[in-house]
Amino acid sequence: MTIKNNAIAAVAISASLIMTGCHQSSNSESTLIQSTEVLEITDAALEDIVRHSYQYVAMYNVNNKFALAQGGWNTVHADTQLKDHTLTDIARPNNDTLYVFSLLDLRDDAVIIDVPAFDSSYASLMVTGYDHYVTVPISVTKNDFQVPEKVLFYTERTSGYSGEPVEGIDRSIKVDGDFVSAAFRVMPHANEPEKFTEIAEQMQGIAVVTLNEYQGKPAKPVDRTPLPAVGRTDSDIYANNFLEVMQFVLNHTTFDTNDPLDQAYLTAMKKLGLQPGKAFDQEKSIAVDGERFRAVADKVRMDMFARTQDPVFTAKHGLDLFKTKGEIDLHLLVLQSVIGPVGLPASEAVYPPVVSADGEPLNAQHDYVIKMSKDELPPAKAFWSVTLYDSENGFFIPNDHMKYSVGENAGMVLNAEGGIDIHISAEKPADVPAENWLPINRQDERLDIIMRIYDPELEAYKEYSVPNAERVTAS
Template identity: 25%
Template structure:
């Protein structure tokens, strides 16, 4: 019996579909590998890292800086405590300390880059009850003994964010004490540490991230791993069919399809949600439903965002005239109307990034401006004017947010948004004063 090889078009289309479905899972897997370092899980991490071995919490001890290069678009408002959990090792239980009036959240993120739950001050006040984590159909239950969450994925991430008071170095020590009181155990109360996830993950971690997106064998190994770690009922049949089609096709057609899928994801980043005043605003957050292209686009631009009820992250890459933001050729400003400031229960911040999503090194060591920024200046009418430039402005008394000498993007974080009709103001290009 002879079999017919798939056509070039069929292979390209299959590879493009696999890229769109698989990109967030492969990227999430890469983030997990970067955090857990399977070849050396106990190796020391820098104080800006929240990395640790699988099954235990790593605690970020200093606020994020330009040296942090894990993930995309880190915040500089909170300290992260992160744990990647392997539920094949059994259920786990999270116990949090009482955080009183301080803002905190516990984001539960899954291996498909979704974040179905964010618990914390918004949901339970200062004291979160015990949270039990199991493998099973996606579900949340709550009772007298706490919260129980189940997921069809082998791996999940717990990301705890604890607010740090800006300009108060002693507050870091208080947050460190709170981090130290976070407990992750099995159901008997025993430390849930898992030292290694095996040779497969060591081999995956050794592969260049870029190769996983366009090189057929690397992509194939990566996506096969995430499929193996997901309950079969949660993997669409077309994914398994497309995997077979790509295995039977020529590498050139697979590469073309992977690049096509990646281009579609990149294009959708600029149109997901709605675009207003140059800002892309996604009020759905990680509520993707069956929209796999939206899921891929969110992972591409800001993987592991919180549910929108917890935080919303408008992103701006163009000025008021639609031109790309580029501080090598212009300065900019954004004016937040005093009568129409970002509507939040908790706080807001505006963060500067390189086009690739990394923080921008600068002599002022300032990476964001927000309602908690020490010395924030307001105009007589209560408005806040933020100057964006690669060089310090010549006039004093400016709310300066340093930009790179080149392309950049902005992210506005709204923690506890209260009005989904609010839209950020445009970023306006200025005549340089130097």
């Protein structure tokens, strides 16, 4: 991603493929011609394909589902309250900030976002496309949001615009994908009702307009060709329409000839008969075993879940997630795409998991408590939270109390010494404030607990010991 503000070799995948159609043409490999040739693919080769494609599958699913949910592309949806368990479009969403989602289609015209000033301790604008490389061009950590701005977005494929200055535009941002999410996170100061109302009104002022409309011209016609279907889960895409989705991604993403991961992905897709600039043809495409792809994708997902429960691994890599191209390796790209897409880099927030004190997986058959003294509270310059999810999907635990996290915005009560005990239990203990209780449903269900620390004191965080969840009772 290139921002204007004022001014290796390809990696071969040694895989063979099961196919009913083999690609071959007289002068190039860009045309598929059906063949009776049958090749086989090994389990290792298939897993390699899944790992090199997971970031694209996950972000296609996330970005497109949000676009569908809010009425299409080049739209804006601003929260007026914290998210609840009805949100199932993304794994491990926030329940401690308000969101504004702007889903941008940059094929036919550049798009401009009106960014307001925010009177909040934390606000940021995060941008990512299908490749899941994350950029935060605007943040309170950079002393932004002091004054309103107009920010223009485009790609190298945007029709009619290639980066020239536009009067009245404060920033011009070139992104790598034709379809991107520009996501605002804003601390709502929910414990200050008047300020909460003011911030929610500021969020409603965010607007999206195409460049033609901004310049007083008629809006350009929009390509209404249906996009490939999304899946309820990433594994559904692997099972149902993986090749179609990947061809679409290839056609709407910029790839760097000098980036090893970009070239490895292109090589993997070429093995499947997919290349940038081609039209997907179901009749001539390679036939793949969707359920086998699903099984491998599920295996990769569970492997990544297991890594997040390893304190040594998270301590080593907790500051290395959600970075720009060239700053993050494939393993961590897959991990962030599996665990919770659309996150912030460590300069903005860190997301350490809270694991059980006994080393066993957290399970709703038991109750737990997380204890922190005043000196053990997270090193946050803005604020922190602790959020509970089901492990299988990464969704909030449904409950009648609509309580999913503990923190300054979702509610918390410090004790007389300035510390806090957070209880995860089926029934609220009598002497525990409701703000410090995270309800569970008594059943055999794996749980995940994520701590979020916004605008962290990074040097202090390197020495910080994340608290464990201690088991209180057994069923």
